[in-house]
Amino acid sequence: MIAAGAGWPTLLYKELLRFWKVSVQTILAPVLTSLLYLLIFSHVLEKSVSVFGGRVTYTAFLVPGLVMMSVLQNAFANSSSSLIGSKMNGNLIFILLPPLSPLELFVAYVLGAMVRGLVVGLGVFAVTLFFAPSLLWMPHPLWALAFALLGSAILGTLGLIAGISAEKFDQIAAFQNFIIMPLTFLSGVFYSIHSLPPFWQTVSHFNPFFYMIDGFRYGFFGLSDVPPLTSLTIVGGCALALGAFTIFVLQSGWRLRR
């Protein structure tokens, strides 16, 4: 007899194999994009932007932001594109026919997304480290890891929601361009929110992505715009709430089982 819950590791394996087979597109390309961001932004802004009261160079400040941005964007891309791809190809049926529970589907897709996000993040970190080698001696690596894990889980979950709700590829693109990209770019990847006017500082505090980036950066510098525990609580709370919501959606069969 087959043990209950034994199907999800294979779904995770399939998710990993899927992006690994097209790693030029899924890993190398985003690493190169981040490297270009670093080269251009650090070249233009290094001397004109002061962060954390001048205690950190702009290039060093930028690296963790770019790493986390890559983690988040690629985690989202993985689960959303896998699911919409399966829907469009019709091969989603291979996942719907076996006895995989909603929780199993959730765990496999989100873990797959987390691995993709973290692999790309590590790749970005490896190539950008050349420009800020001091970052290797980060004071709080576990904080950085905790935010990377939670951030990728949240974006993997958002990707899953996008994949479930979308019926065409362009709906995923819309989700990415109108929700994920603005929230990422306005989260402090490229700047410290203390450099913003007070109004936009307040607005930034309603963006959960800001806490992910800020908390992640704390791991590298021991400095942050808000206390790391506050960020961890907010990010953890978001992860739990989104996770519960997504499992509920999967349970309902909405847009998957007609």
Place this chain on the structure above:
Amino acid sequence: MPAAVDAVNIARRFGSVQALCGIDLAVAEGEFFGLLGPNGAGKTTLISILAGLTRADTGTARILGHDVVTDYRNARRLLGVVPQELVFDPFFTVRQTLEIQSGYFGIRSNGAWIDEILHHLDLTAKANANMRALSGGMKRRVLVGQALVHKPPVIVLDEPTAGVDVGLRQSLWAFIRKLNHDGHTIILTTHYLEEAEALCGRIAMLKAGRVVALDTKQALLSRFAGLTVRLAAERVPAAWRSRVLREEGGVYFIGLARYAELEALLAALRTEGITIAELALQETDLEQVFLRIMGGEQGVGDGAAAQAASVGAVE
């Protein structure tokens, strides 16, 4: 012993279309069961409900006693479905596809059975080819393989031979027959009625979401026992007009109860001076039964026979 498939009062509506209107169907273990009907009759919707891909508005469905909604894990483990659409995952090879599908059912080391499936489906030489590189017929066979990886006792095939050439169709049926012989329950939908006639023991015919006939193949054939005359002529003798089953461009199909009636027909043709351009006789086959039932005829016996068959199908 629970039925292999037990559907009770299954109804499903999609917007303004009532796809299924209270289907009752029981298939016993070990049967080779045919599910026939024109496009849009509800066959695929019914299969989707059994497989948990679609949810019924009302009614319950069980696979070997396990409810497809409340006990879906066991129900799905006992069911293998070959979908109608020719779908595949372009990232993987044939063997990877089958290994991954096994894994979804929690089966890790399934190599020996996968080798056997590949052999029976004549796919051994293509085991390491990417799915994209396969012809349509080969992809169809991989779909059959995917439905079998977990050795399900109940196998549903939704038009599995669409687009498959004659040679492959024969080998596919030999394999499915072997599975049935080994004790698997087979439920088949097909548009090739000669295929259903050759393979299925019992047949349900669906029309507009209802079961309009449900009986053994022999009973269905005998319900419309007799002959059909295919007559090409300018008209039909007046007394025989009521016996015309259908007309296709000057060709009349006339039902006869027995050979002796042929003489009477020929005599009537002679009397009225009608010239026969072409005349052929054929015995009733499933296709004619299908067409006549879909045309609303009941045949010998009546609707009660279908009801009785539906209730007493599983001993």
